[in-house]
Amino acid sequence: MRKSSPRWFLVVLVGLFLGVFICSNTPCQARVYIDISAPYLRKIPTAVPFFKDQGSGNKQGELAGTLADLLAETIHFTGFFKILDRESFLEDPQQAGLIENEINFKNWTDIGAELLVKGGFKYQGDRLTVELRLFDTFSGRLIIGKRYVGYLNDQRRMIRRFCNDMIHRLTGHEGIFSSRIGFISTATGHKEIYIADFDGHDPRQFTNTGAITLFPAWSSDGQWLAYTDYRRGKPDLYIRNIREQQGTVISLQGSNLTPAWVPGQFALAASLSYEGNPAVYLLTGKGKIIRRLTEHWDIDVSPTWSPDGKAIAFVSNRSGSPQIYIKNVEEGKVRRLTYEGKYNTSPQWSPRGDYIACTRLDKDGTVNIYVIRPEGRDSIQLTRNTGNNESPTWSPDGSLIAFSSTREGPSRIYVMNANGANQRRLLALKGEQTDPSWSPRLSYY
């Protein structure tokens, strides 16, 4: 396929869009351009010229820029790329070719670009067709090429789909651009759950309790959200389907707190105090208690599952101050994970399993985010001198951490790479935003 010029498959799908491989270069597939588990990444210089207009329509001029900008912003979000300034580009995107043997790759290597994303589009009737290609400029090879057809308002989804495939090809892991972030906002004067796209785009209110709502947690299929809410005057646990108005309330006496779904199962752990003190229990997705997971007379709270579902990390004050412990739920063995600092809470096990993110109350009285190996080694501080930084939550590929911070005054949601680099605000709404919770990749997006 490489030798022949790329051939377009006919796409006859009205209303829906579909990504079609234009060409795939098998030797390139094996190469990992980006190792997302490396502690320090070198950002790959990447060029995203304006897309080429390939058909008539009055939206064309506008779309050439907005589509290219959207793609550049989307891949830039990962922290893997350095997007090159278009001022330095040597060719006119409306004149230059889009396919391998029409591109002068020297134009791109000369300005330092190692990757090049070229796009073309057609907007006819109410139908938008977009073709996208990713090139390795040094080898002069096509890495991935796709074509999408849909309506104009599908453009964001088309771009994100391509970016997902592009990240998959470059890192060996699928991208995170179909994921969303749930969080708490006080915009209405009450703490309610909102859900936005992974990049903070399109935030929408999810609960309307008029009470206090806390600790949103996604099931691993992305279909259910569990959370604590005071609608009935006390902290109860709610398990609600994302798209349908159905669910379960767990309203046991005392506090019903901090849900955490078992990976791959319709079951969850939560801290319940109906037997006298907050302890971690395992429940079905319908709210039936399966068994108690932790044994202690005082506080056990904030469970988080290892990706294989065999262990939980949780917070306990069994040593006299809040510290993180790990329990193998099959064997029953418990060991203490954190020894530094007098106050370690909010553990979140990375989806890759290699780190546990948590918060520590530092000596200056501020809370900061740390990561630590599940074996207890390599504790790394990720935030410092920026107010309180709380509630870390991992992106589905484990490359990013979203968190809340008071660095600009009111609490807002921020995001950073797993090594603490590229800290930036995700969104700012009225009131304060706390408790971010990153969804898995969503199939229904």
Added chain:
Amino acid sequence: MIRRSWVILALLLLIPGFMFAASCAKKQVVSEPGVTPAEESAEARRLAAERARQGALEEQRLREQRLAEEAKTRAEQETMAARETFLDEHIYFEFDKSRLLPESKAVLRLKARWLKAHPGALAVIEGHCDERGTNEYNLALGDRRARSAKTYLVDLGTAAERLTCISYGEERPLDPGHDEAAWAKNRRAQFVIE
């Protein structure tokens, strides 16, 4: 002209004197015929004594009534004050601790007394924390604080069914400040009557 003035002046002098004479004459007419002055004074004394006795009784009745009302008001005020104290007097905790301090136990003993005096009352014990640390852990800590207060009251004889615990963690601070003075006020268990 001058002569008429004299006549007016004379009249002005004469009329008051005349009126005085008339009023004196009227007084003499009042005494009843056939009653001697001696009998009259005995009867008056008896009546006066009776009136005095009646008056004293009335006076005493009024005083007693007033005292009863005062006592009632005082009792009501005391009940109100006791209720207010029950609601307003919080028990406080050390940072990251749910154990009861000696002064908290003294306050809880008063609350137990009030609950005993009001056997129909049901109470909610709210557990609260200061803003430091994380919300998740603070909700669990607030649960423990409310539970500590409840356990102590149950040990003092209050029926457990009359007491409900609700943790608010750091969600409802009393003092919005960000210093130790504010935090100390916010680390509390607080009572609400249902």
